[in-house]
Amino acid sequence: MSGCENCWFRAKYDKNPRSLLGRMWRWHIGFCPGWKKHFRGLSEEKQQALSLQYKLKAK
Numbered sequence: 001m002s003g004c005e006n007c008w009f010r011a012k013y014d015k016n017p018r019s020l021l022g023r024m025w026r027w028h029i030g031f032c033p034g035w036k037k038h039f040r041g042l043s044e045e046k047q048q049a050l051s052l053q054y055k056l057k058a059k
Contacts, residue, residue, distance in 0.1 A: 004038035013054075026054065 004010065013022035029035040039047060050056065 002034040002038040004035055029054070029056075 007025075009021065009025045009028070012019060013025040016022050017026070039050065042050070
């Protein structure tokens with residue numbers, strides 16, 4: 001299991017998406033293999049919720 005659920009970097013985005021670290025985290029998840037594995041392991045409902053929350057493209 002990845003640490004994505006409790007990641008300090010992700011928390012920076014959640015606290016302030018427009019901050020430098022928040023924007024870096026959002027960019028980072030576009031290619032992070034750990035995030036992709038974490039995301040695929042979630043239920044369909046949680047995937048949809050995160051897709052909306054983080055403005056992820058549907059695949």
